[in-house]
Amino acid sequence: MNYYQLTPDAIADALMSVGIHVDSGLMALNSYENRVYRFKSDTDGALVAKFYRPQRWSRQQIQEEHDFLFASAKAGVRVAVPIKREQNSIFAYNNMLFAVWPALSGRQLEADNLDQLEAFGEQIARLHQVGERITLNHRPQLTTEDYLLRARAVLQQKAEIPKKLSSAFFKQLDAVIDRASALYHPRQQLAIHCDCHASNVLWNDGPWLLDFDDCRTGPAVQDLWMMLSGSRQEQLIQLDTLLAGYENIREFDSSELALIEPLRAMRIVNYMAWLAARWSDPAFVLNFPWFNTEEYWQQQVGVLAEQLQHLDAAPLSLTSWN
Incomplete structure (x- = not known):
């Protein structure tokens, strides 16, 4: 799977490998460092998948990102936490690491408010x-x-x-x-x-x-x-x-x-x-x-x-x- 040319089929196959089905709305989001996509799953609702840029972060470093999120959410901080499958929040498909989050709705914070x-x-x-x-x-x-x-x-x-x-x-x-x-x-x-x-x-x-x-x-x-x-x-x-x-x-x-x-x-x-x-x-x-x-x-x-x-x-x- 080519990170620089992630096709809809490749994204869907990666998500299916962890039991998540893309039903509609696969859309690339405004992210340059990683590849991020929003989509709808009939069983899991609106989700966001992030495919990590190869060689930017190690698996251990990504795990620390996730652990920080889990600890923050547990303490009442308003953050979204990645979905787990069999206690894992980092998934691999064809040597590419990715994670999936529930999609949040809202508007951008107004810095002048x-x-x-x-x-x-x-x-x-x-x-x-x-x-x-x-x-x-x-x-x-x-x-x-x-x-x-x-x-x-x-x-x-x-x-x-x-x-x-x-x-x-x-x-x-x-x-x-x-x-x-x-x-x-x-x-x-x-x-x-x-x-x-x-x-x-x-x-x-x-x-x-x-x-x-x-x-x-x-x-x-x-x-x-x-x-x-x-x-x-x-x-x-x-x-x-x-x-x-x-x-x-x-x-x-x-x-x-x-x-x-x-x-x-x-x-x-x-x-x-x-x-x-x-x-x-x-x-x-x-x-x-x-x-x-x-x-x-x-x-x-x-x-x-x-x-x-x-x-x-x-x-x-x-x-x-x-």
Whole structure:
């Protein structure tokens, strides 16, 4: 079975191997790292199947993702847990690993809705209570070595940066890497979602946390800062709302606010490297046609220069705002 050309018949055969029948509605969902499909089963209802990209995660690492979900759901966190067959939640078909979840309905969380932000903050705090208790032995940590230094090596090897822009790009990149690395020193790390932006939160009488594919060990603030947007004043209001919900459940270490801009820098650099590393996948060429163009790399020089300014600015502080 070819991961890059999963046919409806191949998907149906894989699901039938674990007793799940595709009756209607097989539809590819908006996922690039893995192959994800929603469908209807007359016996099991609406389901979502995820076929894991080969060689991205080991079976042990995927199992830790699932164990984190099971522990979180047991603790009352609003997450969907994968379906089990004979006590297994990871299935294999023709050497390809996959899992199946009940499909959730709802709408994307509105990051500018303060009531929703507060409820989201509470759910993240509940998730972090679980994250404090479990240990991810096989999943990586959120580090500058991975998100900045390794990412830089990927960009140097695989990105098609025009020669006339290469010098300026890497000059800005190295300045961002140096500054972010100097600022990123988390005092506490725990199991976190790690990719908690609005598109990974579904609202249905409250927030549901989706897509734990990137879960790993890192600082708590990583699961909060991606909900911040707009002017500094707007971000302070959003942050105050998030933490009001969060601290109903779990204390937040305010020193982690100084990690927001280093974490933003790590995400910016890692995202560029992710696209460069996956550029041989036809789905990426189709869905990101602007990547590797001269205009794109020119924009990234500006993005890195702006991020360097943010790294040099004073971090967000609710103390000074209040």
